[in-house]
Amino acid sequence: MSRVGVVGAGLGGLAAACTLAARGHRVTLFEKNDWLGGKAAVLNSHGFRFDMGPTILTVPRVLERIFAEAGRTMSDYLDLRRLDPQWRCFFESGAKGGLPENSVMDLIEDVPAMTASIARFDPASAKGYADFIAFSEQLHTISEKFFFWRSVESVLDTMDFKKNLELSTLREVMGLKMGTTVAGQIRRRVPDRRVQQMLDHFVQYVGSSPYGSPAVLCSIAHMQTEEGIWYPIGGTQAVPVALAALATDLGVDIRTGCGVRRVATEGGRAAGLETETGETLRFDRVVSNMDSVRTYNELVGGVPAATFNKRWQREPACSGVVLYLGLDRAYDHLLHHDFVFSRDPEEEFDWIYSKGEPAPDPSAYIAAPSRTEPGVAPPGGEALYVLVHTPYLRPHHDWSKMFPAYRQVILDKLKRTAGMGDIEERIVFEHHLTPQDIHDRYSVLNGAIYGLASHGRFFGAFKPGNRSRDLPGLYLAGGAAHPGPGMPMVLMSGWIAADSLDQDARANAPADPVHA
Ligand SMILES: Cc1cc2nc3c(=O)[nH]c(=O)nc-3n(C[C@H](O)[C@H](O)[C@H](O)COP(=O)(O)OP(=O)(O)OC[C@H]3O[C@@H](n4cnc5c(N)ncnc54)[C@H](O)[C@@H]3O)c2cc1C
Secondary structure: OOOOEEEEEHHHHHHHHHHHHOOOOOOEOOOOOOOOOOOOOEEEOEEEEEEEEOOOOHHHHHHHHHHOOOOOOOOHOOOEEEOOOOOOEEOOOOOOOOOOOOOEEEOOOHHHHHHHHHHOHHHHHHHHHHHHHHHHHHHHHHHHOHHHOOOOOHHHHHOOOOOOOHHHHHHHHOOOOOEHHHHHHHHOOOOHHHHHHHHHHHHHHHOOOOOEHHHHHHHHHHHHHHHHHHEEOOOHHHHHHHHHHHHHHHHHHEEEOOOOEEEEEEEOOOEEEEEOOOOOEOOOOOEOOOHHHHHHHHHHHHHHHHHHHHOOOEEEEEEEEEEEEEEOOOOOOOOOEEOOOOOHHHHHHHHHHHHHOOOOOOOOOEHHHHHHHHHHOOOOOEEEEEEEOOOOOOOOHHHHHHHHHHHHHHHHOOOOOOHOHHHHHHHEEEEEEEEHHHHHHHHHOOOOOOOOOOOOOOOOOOOOOOOOOOOOOOOOOOOOOOOOHHHHHHHHHHHHHHHHHHHHHHOHHHHOOOOO
């Protein structure tokens, strides 16, 4: 078995460490921050508790599989609650397409029930919704077959050439509708602009524009309708806490407050890690949960970084501003998850993804977790989390100057569109994250929340593979590696990195000279 060093204890790093330890490898996990879980961090203050990063947990099957690797049952570590309706959507009057007044729509998990709900105001869109979910299911099935649970970097990695000529495979490839976009697939089925905008927002889970993302990402909708949205009691932070407990049970050596500054190489392969304190430790193989582009450029360098950079010139995904608002009142008309939509999605996405500036009329995501766990706020209060996507950091963006005005844009949007007219008077505690904070806290690429953007009609869904093509013995886990960002995908990326490493260690024992 190998001695493995893991750089970073985000969800991807923790998932990799647990899976490797469960398979008998000796794992040391290095985290530069003094908490585990990376973006899945928590903020406790003045009697309020906020998840600081991810709040929407989908596809819990991935997490279950990581516990199952070690012969454990996830429910012994985590108390997950299913949320349905999944989101409440708020739309503003006067929007493009002419809504006469503000309106509200709930996204219901059950597809026939949601279809019936849409049919009450637009039968054509109801049919279109059902058709879209059927299309999404088809794409999800193809993704499970060709794309998930293995290291993939390009379309060639998805194919088994012996089977390639089979008619069924060709039919599946045609079914991917390559060359078309998420927005295009939605608009050709659904006439109602509110339903369109609601469906568009599934690609916000990967921080990309529906107008630039390939149709295969329509599969995200079915992942959510099929397996639901879940809330871990204790907040999202309960997920890294559970994984850290599992890692500790499995003997992983966890070192917090210990940054890594270099991947040491020997004979053209990864052979160890140098910490920021100057200590060098030998490892047979290395997993990096640091952003993949920064891993190559800052930890590896030389020829591997040059070859990697030649293949990967993708833009970062979007960043965001998060407000953590402790309120002295609850807004009972909110659900646990809410979206407050912009008036014009095309214009909004153009600002964020093309112009590279914050949208003047943004969409906001709100979490009001006291609906499910009242203890997150003092009695009668609300621990409100508000996230607005922004462009990734550009050189001229100085968020210390931009934040005050944009905070007001966000609060005005909530007042106008989501019935929260008195919100400013109700704030008794406040904290925030800007793109610069996200950049500094999590060592990401240009403040990107979701790794690399998924833009590109043909190959936008592909990300750097989990088994490095550029440096043998290096494996990548996290949102900027395959299969991409979001909790279920980064957990899967950790599993794939570990599985690839484990396969290589078993198949190629001489490559691990010390512990073969
Ligand atoms: C505001 C916000 C909201 C989000 N909302 C959702 C949501 O609702 N649902 C969802 O599924 N996803 C959401 N996401 C995305 C999700 O959080 C991420 O995709 C996921 O948590 C990223 O995990 P990761 O494994 O890539 O690592 P990260 O969380 O990025 O962690 C990487 C870790 O590596 C450490 N590290 C980096 N470099 C080094 C080094 N050199 N040495 C040592 N340690 C290092 C960092 O300190 C960090 O702890 C959100 C993210 C944010 C920020």
